[in-house]
Structures are given as C-alpha cells and as structure tokens.
Amino acid sequence: MKTAVYTMLALAIASLGSGCVNLERSRDIGNPNVSGRTLALQVCSSCHGVDGNSTSPAFPKLAGQQEAYLIAQLKFFRGHNRIDPAGSEYMWGITRKLTDEQIEGLARYFSQQKDAPNVAGDPATVAAGKAIFENGIPDKGVAACAGCHGAMGMGKDTFPRLAGQHANYMMKQLHILSETNQRPAGAMMKPLVHGLTSADLVAVTTYLQGVSPN
Template sequence: MKFNSILWVAAMGVLGAGCSNLEHSRDLGNPKVSATTIAQQVCSLCHGIDGNSVSPNFPRLSGQTPEYLVGQLEKFRGHQRLDPPGFEYMWGLSRDLTDEQIKGLADYFAKQAPAQNAAIDAQQLAAGKVIFENGVPSKEAPPCLACHGPKAQGLAAFPRLAGQHQDYLVKQLHVFRETEGRPDTPMKQITHLLSQQEMEAVAGYLQAFPIE
C-alpha cells in the first residue's frame, strides 16, 4: 500500500507539472497560453489539429478566412450566436479568450491546408454546381459565389465553404432560415428561397469542391 501511495503521489505530480506547462495547457482562462497551444490542445479535439474535422457535427476550419473566424469567436464569447452547437460547445470555451488569443486562433486555422472532403453522387453534384454558380433565378436567389468567391474560398467576413461538411452546411442553412440563432447575416432571406433539395444539392457540391 505504501508503494502504491508513493506511485499515486508521483503520478499526480507529473499531471500537475503537465498542466502548468503553458505549451501543453488547456487552461482557457490563462491569457498567457498561446493561441497555437489552445488550437492544438483544445480546438483539435473537435475540429482536428489541422482544422480538417472528420465529424460533420463540427465545421472544418482549415483555410477559413481569419476575418470570419475572428467574428464568430467574438460572437461566441459575447453570447450572440444562439444556435445550439454555439451555446452548448463554444460559449464556455470562448468565454475567457482574449482578443489576442482570438486573433491567434483565426490566424492558426487560416494557415492550415484544407483537405479534400468526401464525394457525392454525380446528379446532386451537377445540381449543386448550378446553384452555386447561378443561384436559382426563378426564385431570385443569388449565386453563392457572389459572396463566397468563385472557388468558395471565402471573401473577408464571408466564410470559406469549399470542403465543408454537407450535413453541417444544411443544418446551418436551417438555423438561418428558421431561427434567430445567427443574426447579422443576409442568409435568412436567401434560405427562405431554397427548397430542402436545393440546400442539400449546393451543400453537397461544396463538400465535394475540388481542393487546389
């Protein structure tokens, strides 16, 4: 028993040392912890260490525009994003982030190389491509590329969509259309013009968008 007690005390000492090491810290309340450490030790658990999340429950952040990431993290921190994943996951995680940490996180993920995502069937791909490039003229729905760029690469505060998970995009389109969970965006008006089938098609096209 005495030997086991010594081992337990030693193990606790090692864990304590690890937690106090700023390069391996998960202390989101410590302004001295670098954004890179936070990205690799905390954000990576859901989004992947390079921002290429595997699960469609979590958006891909790799190659995202820094302006968009800063804006969203500030909204999470200020409790302005009310969609369920926002307050369930991100409100607490972002609560104590400093402006410098937020900027650093945005820069970290913006610099990560996007990876090719899964393909979809050819028919849906073709339909989604038309919507992305031309919109739905009969409904006066504008083309996605007008705001998100011809390669869906994102333009400043308008996010990168290329390579994003289809399921995640469809869920967000419903948040825009049916709730006030994501304010300050023109997407509410646009999503009211799209059918479920059109949402799934364009989201699928964006998921399979070729990474250059």
Template sequence: MNRLCKSLQVLQVVAAASLLGWAAQTRAADSPKPDINRGQAIATQVCASCHGADGNSASGSFPKLAGQHEAYLVKQLKDFKVQAGAQAAARSNPIMAGMAAALSDSDMVNVAAYFAAQTPKPGVARDAATVPVGQKIYRAGIAEKGVPACASCHGPAGSGIPVQYPRISGQWADYTVAQLHAFAQGPGARNNNDAMHGIASRLSDNEIKAVADYVAGLH
C-alpha cells in the first residue's frame, strides 16, 4: 500500500509539472522569434569555454547543451538568478549565477535557441557491468522504492519533451550523477523540480551511477 501511495504521489507531481509545462508552452507561442545569430555570438563569447562553441562540451564537468530544448534552457538560466521574493536561486552555482546575471531575458532566449539548433554528439556507456541495472531503472523504474521509469518522462530514447522534460540522451555521466545528487539534496543545491527531488532522493549512489552511465550511451 505504501508503494502504491508513493507511486501515486510521484504521478501527481509529474502531472502538475506537465500542466505547468503546457502553460509555459502557450506563453512561449506569443514570444518574439529568437535571433539565432545573436545567440551564436553570446555562445561564442560567453559560453564556449565551458560548453563548447556548438554546445558539445569537452568533459563531464559541464553539460552538453546542443540539441537541448529551447524553453528548458531558458528556464534553467532564469533559475540561476534570484527571483523576486526569493531568498536564493533555485539552482545554486556561483559560476552560472554570474553568467546568467549578465544576460537579459532576450539574450537567454537567443542563446537557448542557438544551442537547441545544434547537433548533439553521441556519448557512450563506459561500465558494461552496470548497464543492465541502469537500463532497468530507465525503462521500468524501481517499483519497491516508488521510482518511476525515467523513460516515462524523458522518452525511450532520452529525447525528452519540449518545455517539460529535458533531453538527456548522450549527456555526460559525471554531469548526470552530479545533478541527481543535487536534486536529492534539494534546497542549497538544486531546488527547481519537486518531482526530480522525490525521485533522486530514493536512489542509492550505485543506482545513480548506473542509470547515469546508461543514459550517456542512450540514443
């Protein structure tokens, strides 16, 4: 019964996130068309040293942004800023806080559109021993822990859903591990997704590493 309640709670949070995503998508339809050229200039001058000029970063210290959904990137950039009425940013990262602070809302839209239009380079799973565990978590979840399948939100190939859920296929395993730990911690680390906080906090370190490595080779 407890497992059923936990699963229902996760589904309720996911459903709420979907409704918020739909509302954001509706608002986005009324936004001005992004300036890709301006976005490329920002990417080259500001973002390239960490994320690569085309959004394909060179190491797992920084996420790949190429092919990521535009609206998702905009939201994350805004979450690095302290919003009106808040005491702290939803995502804690001193470097990104400084970068985001220098960008206007239109800058964020432009650079997000540029990265979204780039082609992501595929990644690989590096630990064959943990692939079966990672695959099980991604495809089926862990019922006894109330962990839903990652694929239920991020899709069977990890392509995500615009606005609501990010593309995660081919992402560096080290980065995914770091973000799952941040989600598990919540306030003070990454406090911008209640559903992911609940899910990540139920995963062990070994389970996090396994599913992150599996996702790195997903395509």
C-alpha cells in the first residue's frame, strides 16, 4: 500500500519535474504550445465526439463542418460575441485562452472528419422539409435555404454545413436566430426564419438531419 501511494507521489513529483507538460496528450487549454488537433482529441471530443460525430444532440456535430465557419464561431465564443446560453455556459470558458493558431488547428481537424449518417425522419416530414430547403416558401418571402447552405446543405465558408446535423440542435439555433440577438453574425437569418411555422422548422431540420451526402 505504502509502495503504491509513494509511487503515486513519485509520479506526481516526476511529472512536476518534467515541466508538467505532455504536449502530445495534453488537456491544457491554457498552453499555446498544445496543438489544436491534440485539444480536439483530448478535450473537445468529450462532448463533440472524437471524430466530430457527437452522440448527444445537446452538442452539435462538427464532422465535415466548414472550416471557416468553425474558426468564426470559436472566435465568437472566445470574444463573447455569441451569447446564446448554451454557447456561453459551455464554450466561452473552454475557448478563452485559445490562440488563433489553435483555433485554426481545431477547425481543420473537425472539418476533415467524415460525417456519420444521422437518424432519418419520417418520409412525409422529410419531403416537406426538403421542399422548403430547396425552394423556400415564395408566398411568405422565405428564401430557399439551399441558396446559401448549398444544394445538399454542405455549407460554404462561414455558411455552416447543416447536412447530418442534429435536428434538436438546429431547432434551438433557429429559435435563437429568430427570437434573439444572441448570435449577431447570424442576424441575416432572422427575417428568413420568421416566415416559417413551427411545423416548417421541424420539417426542415428533420430533413437536414437525415441528409448524408458523403
């Protein structure tokens, strides 16, 4: 027993003596020398999945997401420019010390991961959602989502990929975008979402969750 405890203490002292740093497998978000990739694996993976395919819809999938979008969002979190509750509660702190280089590394890592197919919705809802996504609702002045997010919802630059994303997460973001000013960079979404009913939102997000272009 004493040996075991002393071994622990020896390990502690040894790791202190070695400068406390294990760059390859560090979870230190305050060390600028830890690569974005390492932080993605050691820290971000805990919620977003090791390959960016989060299991829980509480956390967005990042696999195959647009690199520019990820960089922009991480900088928004770091700069407190995205103030939706989940964003501030989970992301402000964890990004607070990230360097631009680390953010770019994180974004690169997740954007290069392969998206895993998500749960498909019922065909009628999917069909309704697909129609709105591709054509909009001209009578209500709702533009086609595909116009900015791409025909298959893959996104482009700072327009996020939506294909395969958790429907629950997208629903929450659509409410935030339409009812609050908590995501200023998404202000252009506000008038677009206003024209959609709750059923429309469910349809679009259900459709997008099941899209798997890979």
